[in-house]
Amino acid sequence: MKISRDDVNRIAKLARLSLGDAEADAMTKQLDAILEYVVQLQTLDTNGVEPTAQVGDRATPMREDVPAPSLTQEEALCNAPKSAGGGFVVPKTVDVGN
Amino acid sequence: MAVVDLTALSLTDLVAKVKAKEVSAAEVAAAYLARVRALDASIGAYLLVDGEGATAAAKAIDARIAKGEDCGPLAGAPIALKDIFTTAGVKTTCGSKILAGYVPPYDATVVKKLRAAGAVILGKTNMDEFAMGSSTENSAFMPTKNPWDLTRTPGGSSGGSAAAVAADLCAAATGTDTGGSIRQPASVSGVVGMKPTYGRVSRYGMIAFASSLDQGGPLAKTVRDAARLLESMSGHDPLDSTSADRPVPKLEDAATKGVKGLKVGVPKEYFGKGLDPEVESVVRGAIDSLRSAGATISEVSLKHTEYAVATYYIVATAEASSNLARYDGVRYGARVEAGNLTEMYAKTRDAGFGAEVKRRILLGTYVLSAGYYDAYYRKAMQARTLIRRAYESVLADHDVILGPVSPTPAFRLGEKTADPLAMYLSDIYTIAVNLAGLPGISVPAGFSTSGLPIGAQIVGRAWDEETVLRAAGAIEAAAGIASRKPVLNGAA
Numbered sequence: 001m002k003i004s005r006d007d008v009n010r011i012a013k014l015a016r017l018s019l020g021d022a023e024a025d026a027m028t029k030q031l032d033a034i035l036e037y038v039v040q041l042q043t044l045d046t047n048g049v050e051p052t053a054q055v056g057d058r059a060t061p062m063r064e065d066v067p068a069p070s071l072t073q074e075e076a077l078c079n080a081p082k083s084a085g086g087g088f089v090v091p092k093t094v095d096v097g098n
Numbered sequence: 099m100a101v102v103d104l105t106a107l108s109l110t111d112l113v114a115k116v117k118a119k120e121v122s123a124a125e126v127a128a129a130y131l132a133r134v135r136a137l138d139a140s141i142g143a144y145l146l147v148d149g150e151g152a153t154a155a156a157k158a159i160d161a162r163i164a165k166g167e168d169c170g171p172l173a174g175a176p177i178a179l180k181d182i183f184t185t186a187g188v189k190t191t192c193g194s195k196i197l198a199g200y201v202p203p204y205d206a207t208v209v210k211k212l213r214a215a216g217a218v219i220l221g222k223t224n225m226d227e228f229a230m231g232s233s234t235e236n237s238a239f240m241p242t243k244n245p246w247d248l249t250r251t252p253g254g255s256s257g258g259s260a261a262a263v264a265a266d267l268c269a270a271a272t273g274t275d276t277g278g279s280i281r282q283p284a285s286v287s288g289v290v291g292m293k294p295t296y297g298r299v300s301r302y303g304m305i306a307f308a309s310s311l312d313q314g315g316p317l318a319k320t321v322r323d324a325a326r327l328l329e330s331m332s333g334h335d336p337l338d339s340t341s342a343d344r345p346v347p348k349l350e351d352a353a354t355k356g357v358k359g360l361k362v363g364v365p366k367e368y369f370g371k372g373l374d375p376e377v378e379s380v381v382r383g384a385i386d387s388l389r390s391a392g393a394t395i396s397e398v399s400l401k402h403t404e405y406a407v408a409t410y411y412i413v414a415t416a417e418a419s420s421n422l423a424r425y426d427g428v429r430y431g432a433r434v435e436a437g438n439l440t441e442m443y444a445k446t447r448d449a450g451f452g453a454e455v456k457r458r459i460l461l462g463t464y465v466l467s468a469g470y471y472d473a474y475y476r477k478a479m480q481a482r483t484l485i486r487r488a489y490e491s492v493l494a495d496h497d498v499i500l501g502p503v504s505p506t507p508a509f510r511l512g513e514k515t516a517d518p519l520a521m522y523l524s525d526i527y528t529i530a531v532n533l534a535g536l537p538g539i540s541v542p543a544g545f546s547t548s549g550l551p552i553g554a555q556i557v558g559r560a561w562d563e564e565t566v567l568r569a570a571g572a573i574e575a576a577a578g579i580a581s582r583k584p585v586l587n588g589a590a
Contacts, residue, residue, distance in 0.1 A: 008460065015419060015463040016426070017456055018444035026453075031461055033519050038408040041477050044484070051479030052486055054310050055535030056297040060339045075203035079430035088428050093439045 002035035003028060104129040105266040106583070109175050109323040110350075112269055113216075116174035119163065123174030126269075127156035127218050130176040134220070134267050137586055142242045143252075143262035145181050147221040148188055152176065155218045170216035171326055178268035180259050181222035182229055183209050183314070184303040188219075192305045193227040193237040193255075196425045196450025198432045206303025207335045208272060208314050215330040220268050223258030227452045228422065229279055229307045231255050232524050235515055236454045243511070244287060245584040246550055250508040253283030259317045260287035264551075265586060270318040270327050274304060276311045277410055278503070278528025281540040281555060284317055285503035288542050288551025288584075290324045290570065291317045295560045296535035297342035299328075300335030308417035309340075311410075311532040320580055321541060321571045325349040328563065344561065352564045353571030358392035360569060363496035365400035368527055374506045377552050380544035381502045384554040387576030388500065388569060398496065401488040405481050406530035407522055412465050412478035413533070419462025425450060457518060486534045489557070493536075498569050499557040502527050503540040507550035527555060537563045541570040543577050 008028045012019050019027060073086055082089040104112065104126050115121045131149050138144055159174045184190050184202035191197045205213070213219070226236035234242045234257025242257045244250040245265040252261040256273030260283035263271050273280040275293035284291025292315045299314040306312060316327035329349050335341040364385060369378060389395050427433030427446035434445040451459070465474035492499060504524060514521045531538040537560070540553035554573055558566035574580060 003464065007464070011460050011463045011467060014467065015459050016423075016440070016443040016447055017451070017459065018441075018448045019456070023453075023456075027457060027460060030457060030518050031464070034411065034457075034461060034522075035464075037519055038411060038474070041405060041408045041412075041481055042473075044402070044405055044477075044481055046477060046480035046484065049480040049483050051476055052482040052533075053479055054340070055486065055533075056340055057342050057344070061343070063336055071203055076429075078203060079200055081427060081431075081433035090428055091435070091437060091439050091442050 001032055002039065003032050105133050108320045109172070109269040109318060110320070110326060113171065113173050113175050116159070117163070123156035123159040123163070123218060124153065126174050127152045127176055127220070130220060130268060137265060138267060140243065140248060140587070141245055141261050141265055141267070142240050143223055143258045143265065143267055144178070144221045145191060145224050145239060145258065146189055148219060151188065152218050152220050159216055159218065170214065172212065172330055173216035175217055175269045176220045177212055177217040178220050178223045178259055178262045178271040179209065180225055180256050180271065180273050182225060182274050182305045183272060184305070185209055185219065185222065188222070190222065191239070193225040193239065194450065194452070194455070195238045196431050196447070200430050202303070204303060207300035207337060208304065208331050211331055211333065217330070223262055223271060225258055226255035227455050228305070228418070229255040229274055229276055230418070230454050230458055232278070232282055232521050233509070233514065234258060235511065236452060238452050241511055244508045245586060246288060247508065250510050250550070253286040253504065253508065255279040256291070256317060257283045260284055260289055260291065263287070263289040263317045263319060264584060266583065270316060270323050272314060272331065273317050274312055274314050275532065276307050276414060277532050278525045280315050280317060281528050281538055281553070282504045282525065284540040285553030286508035286551065289317055289319060290321050290539065290541050291315065292324050292328060292539040292563070293531065293537065294328060294332065294563055295537045297340055298563070299331050300333070300338040300341045302335055302337040306421040308414040309421060310417060311414060321353040321567055321574045322350060324539070325353055325567050347564055349564055349567055352567035353574070355568045355571070356391060357388055357569055357572045360388070360393040360498065360565070361496045362388055362393050362395050362569070363398035363492050363499045364395060365403065365492070365499060365501055366397050367400050367403040368501035372505050372526070373502060376546045377502050377504070377506060380552040381554050384543040384573045384577070385500060388572055391572045391576065393569070396496070398492050398499070400492055400499070402481065402484050403530065406485055406533065407526055409478045409481040409485060409533060410529040411461070411522060412474050413482060415458045415462030416466050416475050417462070419459045419466065422455065422459055454518065482533045485530050489530070489534045489536060493559045497558065497565050500569070501555050503553045503555040507546045507552055531557050536560055537566050539566050539570045541573050542579055543573055544579070
């Protein structure tokens with residue numbers, strides 16, 4: 001086994017996915033099969049080879065720092081499931097004790 | 099006057115008629131909308147048809163033409179957009195329930211450019227959720243059927259766009275290609291599909307899957323159509339820092355320039371086990387047609403081909419796990435309410451994402467996680483370097499590389515849904531091109547004995563779309579099948 005059910009639960013938590021039991025079982029089997037396939041990369045000699053993260057012309061170019069119109073506050077909020085007072089509304093993040 | 103079936107015309111012929119005032123853009127839009135109404139229930143190419151918007155845009159084009167204005171290279175051409183491109187005021191889902199109700203406040207740069215070139219946007223096409231899939235069966239809404247055989251998939255992830263072009267439900271369409279998602283559906287649906295060089299087309303407003311691999315491109319009825327659409331989509335965009343600051347080349351005449359003296363490399367690795375004999379025979383036919391047209395053909399070795407799928411499924415999933423972190427139920431799309439923020443994230447994402455998307459987020463999270471980064475992600479980035487160099491080495495003394503697109507013709511609906519790895523392996527000939535960032539095209543080259551279309555793939559040097567289109571044009575001309583259309587019940 002390349003990956004265990006515990007591993008899957010751990011990465012699901014990191015990825016903010018709440019998987020059901022049956023789903024976690026199925027994912028474990030499928031991810032294991034994929035990792036069994038992917039492991040063949042270990043047979044490739046990459047000693048001293050530079051990694052490629054990006055292809056294309058050049059490193060991120062800089063542009064002039066000039067102000068320009070962007071989305072309005074109204075446009076930015078128009079798709080929010082909940083908004084109020086010009087901001088996004090989310091459930092409380094901190095329990096205030098005592 | 100004989101009735102011309104406007105929907106059967108190529109985009110370039112159609113635009114010529116609109117510009118010559120032989121037909122109005124409004125008549126063209128009406129003809130396409132009528133055909134979509136008659137046929138799309140059985141195909142399922144469109145997620146959304148914007149009849150009102152299309153009619154208004156077409157009338158505006160007609161008004162400008164009446165005033166003697168030049169409305170651009172796509173004047174009055176009805177175009178379908180893969181539902182991954184944001185459209186101001188028109189729902190955009192990316193094939194996912196997590197974007198339920200999302201109405202973008204802005205147009206993608208590609209959409210802006212198409213409108214400026216005179217295009218009439220007909221609607222949004224179906225796709226695998228977040229472009230993750232090779233059959234369009236991962237759409238959260240419905241599968242799309244292959245117009246050549248309604249029991250088969252049109253490929254994916256741009257399957258809705260490929261089916262729409264194949265069934266004459268649009269004059270041409272846009273797609274995106276992260277590992278073959280334009281070229282593979284084009285091949286199995288019998289249309290032309292091109293992934294340009296990485297950086298040629300702006301990604302602004304093109305919903306991200308794997309940012310270092312994603313490229314937008316055209317799906318079209320002919321090579322010339324594809325070239326014209328690509329020209330209109332291309333160009334530097336200050337809103338996408340990876341878009342290339344290079345002039346847009348004139349591509350349209352490439353299709354008829356011929357291939358005399360062109361050096362074509364055929365990788366022996368692409369003709370090994372797993373390749374359907376009928377696909378091999380059609381691709382060998384394409385090779386012969388280039389030779390007859392004056393190209394020089396030689397067998398080459400494209401090293402590390404066998405590592406491409408493994409490399410891709412690490413790089414692409416790692417990038418996806420990061421990109422898809424933005425779907426959190428806070429700023430747009432669906433939200434599942436919960437008592438605290440972390441629980442809301444998890445419940446929203448669990449309800450909003452389909453199985454394939456979750457699988458890739460999990461795999462990507464795993465290969466980036468502490469203890470596995472070097473063994474998987476870093477290793478894959480190094481393999482990517484070797485794959486890129488292998489292409490550079492072949493293309494140093496060959497103008498293009500020719501091979502198959504998909505190892506088989508269109509597969510049946512449901513055939514591969516239970517086995518994710520089998521689905522991944524159907525991308526074996528296309529994904530290395532994304533890893534290397536090169537331009538590639540699928541051009542219809544023949545049919546299987548049961549009447550399923552088969553494409554050939556041409557890959558070229560970075561920024562040399564022109565030579566790729568030249569080779570594609572020669573294969574198209576020799577195959578002589580551009581006028582062969584699927585037979586559809588209910589067609590007028």
